[in-house]
Amino acid sequence: MPTKIPHPPRKLVTGNLHQMNGGKIMDRLIAVTKDFRPILELKVLNIQLYVINDVDLAKEVYDDHFYDKFIDKPVEHLRSVAGDGLFTAYTEEENWTKAHRILTPAFGHEAIANYVPMMLDNVQKLLDRWAKNGINIDVCEDMTRLTFEVIGVCGFDYSFGCFDNEEQHPFVEAMVFAIEECVRRARTAPFLLPLRFKKNKLFNQYVDYMNDLLDNVIQKRRSNPQDYSDKIDLLNLMLQSTDKLSGTGLTDENIRHQIVTFMVAGHETTSALLSFALYSLTENKTILKRAYAEVDAFFANGSERIISHEDFMQFEYLRQILMETLRLYPPLALFTRYAKEDRFIGKEKYPIKANTAIIMMAYHLHRDPKHWGPTPETFDPEHFSKEAFRKRDRDAFKAFGHGLRSCIGQHFAMLEAVVTLAKILQNFEFTYSGPYNLSYAESVTLRPENFKLDFKRRKQPS
Numbered sequence: 001m002p003t004k005i006p007h008p009p010r011k012l013v014t015g016n017l018h019q020m021n022g023g024k025i026m027d028r029l030i031a032v033t034k035d036f037r038p039i040l041e042l043k044v045l046n047i048q049l050y051v052i053n054d055v056d057l058a059k060e061v062y063d064d065h066f067y068d069k070f071i072d073k074p075v076e077h078l079r080s081v082a083g084d085g086l087f088t089a090y091t092e093e094e095n096w097t098k099a100h101r102i103l104t105p106a107f108g109h110e111a112i113a114n115y116v117p118m119m120l121d122n123v124q125k126l127l128d129r130w131a132k133n134g135i136n137i138d139v140c141e142d143m144t145r146l147t148f149e150v151i152g153v154c155g156f157d158y159s160f161g162c163f164d165n166e167e168q169h170p171f172v173e174a175m176v177f178a179i180e181e182c183v184r185r186a187r188t189a190p191f192l193l194p195l196r197f198k199k200n201k202l203f204n205q206y207v208d209y210m211n212d213l214l215d216n217v218i219q220k221r222r223s224n225p226q227d228y229s230d231k232i233d234l235l236n237l238m239l240q241s242t243d244k245l246s247g248t249g250l251t252d253e254n255i256r257h258q259i260v261t262f263m264v265a266g267h268e269t270t271s272a273l274l275s276f277a278l279y280s281l282t283e284n285k286t287i288l289k290r291a292y293a294e295v296d297a298f299f300a301n302g303s304e305r306i307i308s309h310e311d312f313m314q315f316e317y318l319r320q321i322l323m324e325t326l327r328l329y330p331p332l333a334l335f336t337r338y339a340k341e342d343r344f345i346g347k348e349k350y351p352i353k354a355n356t357a358i359i360m361m362a363y364h365l366h367r368d369p370k371h372w373g374p375t376p377e378t379f380d381p382e383h384f385s386k387e388a389f390r391k392r393d394r395d396a397f398k399a400f401g402h403g404l405r406s407c408i409g410q411h412f413a414m415l416e417a418v419v420t421l422a423k424i425l426q427n428f429e430f431t432y433s434g435p436y437n438l439s440y441a442e443s444v445t446l447r448p449e450n451f452k453l454d455f456k457r458r459k460q461p462s
């Protein structure tokens, strides 16, 4: 029997706008939607959207035959920065399929093994920074220094000098402004957009600056390939690859879009994961003790032992900790899909209109008690023990999105996070710099706000 989809109380014209306005948007969305399982409907002015909070119902929307990624307003605006790069492209765009085919092997297990030395190099810079001064460290800020550098070096052999200067590199400043501006544009009535003279001018200047910098890098490689032939990075791969199906490669403009995409999609997410992991370990001393034990066992035969890609599997408990962190604090707390035609879901119960945003609320899906037990709010890495993993429905965990449009950088991110966490635990003890209650920062990703730690060098275990 078709049933009306429930919704929080609405106002006549503005709908649920009053529940979304003021305060931090992510906090509000989490709070407004949490008591509606399995589904709710929101109306914000004339925009209608559905929110799914239940794993079993979500499964129906994961059917790629009937549903696909929805390019929502902020992502549409982001296209003026990242064009038809993988994240912002429509699935039916030719450049998405082509780039997906060319780039998938570049992010496979075998290929990312090449990036471990570059990751370790930058992790060492982070450790040196904390060894010099480890007091009152803004964890998200320093993790972002790390993840930005790692993407720069692995992506196109470029250092932004994040560890050499306290001030941000102009590229970082430009990119952060551009992303925030896209989110602000999405929340602004279209007729007001051309009137934001100052912001629009600055936006165009920043985007031009980013494009020029990247075009220069690409041009240098195109003109002197022999000088860069030994570089193992994503840029060389994109310049040298031809798509087997179409027989063509990526254009220089598309390559630039992909690089911006990796910078945007890859830095804040991994930084948030590492920050929440340290938060969770600070809160859970027994789990921290076991993590130290795993790391100490690895370095038992020499503290200088260099981590390689093959060692990734040896840090089983660290991986469990990171996965559990992604469960409770998915850096992208939601992703959005749409039905290609009108449909019913939930055993023909809920009517879903075609081309309407369906928010898959990973934050709530990861707390669905049917799949995560009666105390889903508890941080418990055993949720990702081999046995628990084997028993659990694969669709219960969606921190990296779904299907064809899921995260291409997930193995890269997990490798970087494991390597970083292992080296931090090998070298440091950490405690809160002051009293701390978790709250989420206002940003595109979920991040702990004002999260500060004191790092103290560890005495090497005897």
Ligand code: HEM
Residues within 6 Å of the ligand: 069, 086, 087, 100, 151, 261, 262, 265, 266, 267, 269, 270, 273, 330, 331, 332, 335, 336, 398, 399, 400, 401, 402, 404, 405, 406, 407, 408, 409, 410, 412, 413, 414
């Ligand atoms: C912990 C770290 C990360 C998390 C939690 C994460 C999460 C996600 C999620 C949820 C999506 C799907 C978005 C959607 O459906 O709209 C996605 C897509 C994507 N991610 Fe990640 N990501 C992470 C790291 C990375 C890294 C390191 C890179 C690249 C170096 C990257 C590149 C991408 C790209 C290119 C896409 C779009 C894929 C496509 O649609 O073809 N991500 N990511």
